[in-house]
Amino acid sequence: MSILSAKNVTKRFGGLVAVGNLNIDLEEGSIVSIIGPNGAGKTTFFNCVTGFYQVTEGEILFDGQSLNHRSTDLITRLGISRTYQNIRLFANMTTIENILVGEHPHLKTFWAEAIFRTPRFLKEEKDAEAEARRLLRYVGLAGLGDSLARNLPYGAQRRLEIARALASKPKLLLLDEPTAGMNPNESAEMMRFIKNLRDDLGITILLIEHDMRVVMGISEHIHVLDFGQKIAEGSPKEIQRNPRVIEAYLGRGAASGLEKQTDGISATV
Amino acid sequence: MSNEKKFTLRNAINQGLLAGLITTLISTVGMVELFSQRQLIAGVMTMAQLFIFLIPALISFQTARKAPKNSILLFSAVTSFFASLPVLVLILLASTFGLRRFLINVSPSLIETLTFGQGPLVGSLILVLATTAVGVAAAFVDQMDEKIRKPILAGLMWTILVGTFSEILQERLRAFFGIGFTNLIIKSKALQPVAALIFLVVVTAISYFWQQRGDSIKKGLASQSATQRRNMTYAQRIAFFVLLLILPLLLGSYLSEVTNNVGIYVLMGLGLNIVVGFAGLLDLGYVAFFAIGAYVMAILTSEGFLGVAQTSFWLALPVSVITAVIAGILLGTPVLRMRGDYLAIVTLGFGEIIRIMANSDLLKPYIGGAQGVLQIPKPSFFGTSLIQPGQLYYVVLAGVLLAWFVSTRLSNSRLGRQWMAMREDEDVAEAMGINLVNTKLLAFAIGAGFSGLSGAIFASKLTSIFPHSFNLLISINVLSLIIVGGMGSLPGVVVGSLILVGLPELLREFAEFRPWMYGALLIVMMLAKPEGFWPSAIQKRELHADEESPPVEEVAAAD
Numbered sequence: 145m146s147i148l149s150a151k152n153v154t155k156r157f158g159g160l161v162a163v164g165n166l167n168i169d170l171e172e173g174s175i176v177s178i179i180g181p182n183g184a185g186k187t188t189f190f191n192c193v194t195g196f197y198q199v200t201e202g203e204i205l206f207d208g209q210s211l212n213h214r215s216t217d218l219i220t221r222l223g224i225s226r227t228y229q230n231i232r233l234f235a236n237m238t239t240i241e242n243i244l245v246g247e248h249p250h251l252k253t254f255w256a257e258a259i260f261r262t263p264r265f266l267k268e269e270k271d272a273e274a275e276a277r278r279l280l281r282y283v284g285l286a287g288l289g290d291s292l293a294r295n296l297p298y299g300a301q302r303r304l305e306i307a308r309a310l311a312s313k314p315k316l317l318l319l320d321e322p323t324a325g326m327n328p329n330e331s332a333e334m335m336r337f338i339k340n341l342r343d344d345l346g347i348t349i350l351l352i353e354h355d356m357r358v359v360m361g362i363s364e365h366i367h368v369l370d371f372g373q374k375i376a377e378g379s380p381k382e383i384q385r386n387p388r389v390i391e392a393y394l395g396r397g398a399a400s401g402l403e404k405q406t407d408g409i410s411a412t413v
Numbered sequence: 414m415s416n417e418k419k420f421t422l423r424n425a426i427n428q429g430l431l432a433g434l435i436t437t438l439i440s441t442v443g444m445v446e447l448f449s450q451r452q453l454i455a456g457v458m459t460m461a462q463l464f465i466f467l468i469p470a471l472i473s474f475q476t477a478r479k480a481p482k483n484s485i486l487l488f489s490a491v492t493s494f495f496a497s498l499p500v501l502v503l504i505l506l507a508s509t510f511g512l513r514r515f516l517i518n519v520s521p522s523l524i525e526t527l528t529f530g531q532g533p534l535v536g537s538l539i540l541v542l543a544t545t546a547v548g549v550a551a552a553f554v555d556q557m558d559e560k561i562r563k564p565i566l567a568g569l570m571w572t573i574l575v576g577t578f579s580e581i582l583q584e585r586l587r588a589f590f591g592i593g594f595t596n597l598i599i600k601s602k603a604l605q606p607v608a609a610l611i612f613l614v615v616v617t618a619i620s621y622f623w624q625q626r627g628d629s630i631k632k633g634l635a636s637q638s639a640t641q642r643r644n645m646t647y648a649q650r651i652a653f654f655v656l657l658l659i660l661p662l663l664l665g666s667y668l669s670e671v672t673n674n675v676g677i678y679v680l681m682g683l684g685l686n687i688v689v690g691f692a693g694l695l696d697l698g699y700v701a702f703f704a705i706g707a708y709v710m711a712i713l714t715s716e717g718f719l720g721v722a723q724t725s726f727w728l729a730l731p732v733s734v735i736t737a738v739i740a741g742i743l744l745g746t747p748v749l750r751m752r753g754d755y756l757a758i759v760t761l762g763f764g765e766i767i768r769i770m771a772n773s774d775l776l777k778p779y780i781g782g783a784q785g786v787l788q789i790p791k792p793s794f795f796g797t798s799l800i801q802p803g804q805l806y807y808v809v810l811a812g813v814l815l816a817w818f819v820s821t822r823l824s825n826s827r828l829g830r831q832w833m834a835m836r837e838d839e840d841v842a843e844a845m846g847i848n849l850v851n852t853k854l855l856a857f858a859i860g861a862g863f864s865g866l867s868g869a870i871f872a873s874k875l876t877s878i879f880p881h882s883f884n885l886l887i888s889i890n891v892l893s894l895i896i897v898g899g900m901g902s903l904p905g906v907v908v909g910s911l912i913l914v915g916l917p918e919l920l921r922e923f924a925e926f927r928p929w930m931y932g933a934l935l936i937v938m939m940l941a942k943p944e945g946f947w948p949s950a951i952q953k954r955e956l957h958a959d960e961e962s963p964p965v966e967e968v969a970a971a972d
Contacts, residue, residue, distance in 0.1 A: 194844060196844070216844050217847055226844060234833070234841070236837060237837065242834070245833075248827065248831065249846035253827070255828040258829075259822045259823065265826070269826070279923070312846055353439050
């Protein structure tokens with residue numbers, strides 16, 4: 145059963161078609177990648193899903209409900225959460241505070257209860273903090289709860305961002321270039337981490353990624369965008385051999401030269 | 414950053430000329446002359462002289478820090494010598510041409526102050542020599558061992574402080590110890606030289622011993638058990654609370670009145686602190702809610718012809734607060750989708766609309782227009798009317814404590830985290846499921862409530878209110894005191910109010926130069942201490958981001 149389905153989604157900025165007539169279906173519990181050259185409309189699609197942009201045409205359904213005209217915070221409450229291409233943590237808050245903010249949709253006490261410290265409020269705060277510490281351990285940052293997000297090393301910031309996204313207990317997690325700026329070892333570790341995430345929690349993961357080793361290594365299904373249009377979709381194997389994909393990435397000349405040795409593509413791209 | 418560069422004699426000269434220009438400026442705007450009325454130490458020093466020498470001394474201090482190690486005295490002598498030159502030029506120009514036609518404040522008496530009454534030639538010589546000497550002395554002090562320097566500076570600072578407030582201290586001392594004893598210390602509003610000397614020595618000595626012993630005492634405290642320490646904090650809190658309760662008895666009527674004014678601003682500041690400090694919404698029309706609180710209190714309780722209900726203060730108080738909250742929500746709903754600068758401009762407009770409406774003919778039959786609302790009774794408590802400032806103090810105190818309590822509790826809760834997240838990154842906060850409009854509205858409404866409470870107390874304290882009491886300057890004042898104290902910091906609000914509201918009331922000469930001093934203070938603050946005098950933890954983190962070294966590298970690598 146598909147958890148997210150985009151139907152003929154188009155997003156225009158003035159005359160520019162950032163995403164054109166896109167159809168994407170996500171199988172529940174799968175790991176799916178969107179790839180494409182810079183400016184292909186990948187992040188724009190993420191922004192449409194999370195409600196940061198309103199789609200110009202078409203419809204996005206999540207769990208059977210339309211996401212059109214829903215605000216970002218309501219979409220998060222439905223069970224979609226995301227990370228950002230350029231890490232956007234609350235830099236001056238501690239790691240625990242970052243995750244606590246992520247837990248926000250699940251905290252129920254009325255704000256005024258905080259003034260009187262009602263038992264319900266105290267219990268909820270205690271549980272929330274325990275949950276935050278658990279998540280911190282889960283992403284491998286145990287013991288760093290009280291350091292500022294800003295002071296964490298790069299890789300830890302990426303993982304904290306994922307922990308914060310997980311705190312809202314999403315059904316669908318959108319990861320925007322989770323291995324950007326990482327060395328091969330770190331990327332490989334992140335890859336394992338993402339796989340475990342799906343296996344442990346059973347959530348659906350949609351990621352944008354440029355590192356082909358990661359994409360080919362963990363995706364069960366890949367969608368390729370170019371200039372806002374979907375030019376191919378399929379399993380990693382199929383994508384690797386698709387001439388249109390090679391053309392989009394390397395240009396027509398390179399594509400014709402490479403046609404004979406398509407096996408080398410995963411390394412070259 | 415510039416410390417790396419070599420500090421040459423030319424830099425020293427520039428620094429000196431800069432100091433001199435500042436001194437010349439405060440002389441030509443009339444500050445020095447005005448301050449020569451106030452004696453710090455009888456027959457020895459007036460406030461004007463303090464100002465003339467303080468700036469060269471401070472700059473000289475700076476020079477001494479940067480100068481090459483082997484020629485520190487030379488450098489500071491050069492700095493302070495050049496600091497006296499612009500003043501010298503002013504004296505010579507004034508005494509030969511008479512600058513009064515262009516600079517109204519350059520009066521003969523100013524020149525007399527600057528030349529110590531010795532005539533232009535001898536006086537100038539004294540000025541140059543004295544300034545240079547002060548500069549060299551400052552460098553000397555700077556070169557001393559820290560163990561000696563700090564106590565000496567503390568002693569000087571406290572003596573100057575006591576001297577500055579000698580008028581008020583005289584009144585207080587008389588009330589407690591009688592005239593005879595007081596005259597030994599402070600006579601006709603000036604600290605006596607002998608008393609000043611004794612005071613200087615005593616403070617220096619105490620400060621010295623504290624420094625010697627302080628470390629071992631702190632160590633002793635640190636080695637206490639957790640329960641002992643908790644008992645200590647409880648004891649401290651109780652002592653502080655008792656002090657707050659008996660404060661009016663110690664302060665007397667005049668100082669209580671000043672404290673009440675400060676308290677009104679603290680209350681407003683705590684409210685705006687939620688809006689600006691916690692939630693990061695720049696609100697420049699904050700005075701609107703203060704005005705609404707005040708007018709509701711006035712109309713409900715006034716015994717004049719505009720009063721509609723003549724209710725008691727205590728009944729009108731919650732009504733004022735609730736009205737302000739509702740106004741906050743009503744005004745907030747349409748504007749809170751805006752961000753940053755736009756929000757500031759729109760709220761600025763709202764503040765003005767409320768003031769102009771209070772002034773308008775349309776509402777004149779109800780709220781009195783420019784004539785305001787009169788005959789507002791003071792609050793009464795179980796039949797006693799709280800007429801004395803010392804009695805009214807408790808009403809203000811209760812309000813401040815309430816606002817403080819609510820602020821702390823909220824800032825440590827989910828709502829506080831929502832505000833913080835929103836301040837850090839609005840888009841991401843929304844993507845975390847936070848409803849921005851509700852969160853902003855809550856900040857706006859709670860802030861408005863505190864302001865309304867403050868306004869209600871204000872109205873009943875003054876017993877009459879007029880539209881011009883609610884001008885833009887109040888909003889600016891409250892914002893400034895938050896910035897000076899430290900955004901998002903509750904103690905900072907109190908410190909800011911004491912500096913920006915309390916000080917000008919105590920030093921009434923300053924009143925004329927209030928905007929001038931505000932500007933200077935804000936600029937200096939932004940350069941030297943942008944996080945404020947008592948910064949909140951998060952502000953400190955933000956503004957000193959590049960100075961900290963990331964402490965967690967190793968821990969993370971180990972996992």
